[in-house]
Amino acid sequence: MARVDYYNDPTAPRANSLVPSVTAAARDDRGRILLVEKVDNGFWALPGGAMELGESIRDAAIREVEEETGVHVGIIGLVGIYTDPRHVMEYDDGEVRQEFSVCFRARPLSGEPRKDGTETKAARWVDPVELSGLSIHPSMRRRIDAALAGGSEPEIV
Template identity: 45%
Template sequence: MSRATRRVDYWQDPAAPKPTSRKTSASVFVRDEAGRLLLLKRVDNGLWTIPTGGVKKGETVGQAGVRECREETGLDVEVTGLVGVFSTPDHVIVYLHGDRVDEVRQPINICLRARVIGGEVAPEPAEATDVRWVPPETLDEYPIHPALRARIDHGLTESVPFID
């Protein structure tokens, strides 16, 4: 999708458009030694999120998570585990290019645990306007979509992977 594409997320909204596709994405749940969580502010909708993006042809879910984290934050990570698989039909994403709907997607997200092994925080301007290490007790201060917050909350409170 073009970087000029806008994204509108729906959550448990009966008026949301019907999905036209499903696509797998990988996200990474990264904490530092102090227990803070890596968040970035998305360019396409202004919401805070963990590094997330689509799995490309020819790569594994783990490779996608590592790549997306590097692209969006400048940090290199290694995968250490699984937060869960999130595929609820309650979450629908509409991608718009101008006023034209490009796609209406019901996502399938595989959220991975990861740790930083290198790099420096340097948000890619086309991906993120800000990258921060956020103490979990301050998460309510950040606008985070409910679907993403479910991943984060599970990662913070559970060691057994979530599957829906």
């Protein structure tokens, strides 16, 4: 399903949905961060997705990272909570979702990055100096920057 992200755009469609979702900022022992290239919008992003009924938000983050990248992670902290109503995502089925995402800090436990072929067309460890060369939505870049800064206080937006 195709997706268009709007951020601070006065022409954006009005949100009609709110779905709890997660992202996880996993860093390896070399300081690289695990990113995926999304099929739905072509942007590079932290792995993540919607929480499912019957699971905790923590378990959703672990599941989503493994599904999208093949890397099993452990959750070690909170980067932030992102609920900015100026960021909406429009899907081709008519859903317009307001951002609602909890971003966790994670560490890799096992596995090697690989695309899933459904939601991700690439997955890899990225050195922070490479970030400026990747197409990253501003809302996602904010999360990545907060994760790399490593502050002890979570960001709440």
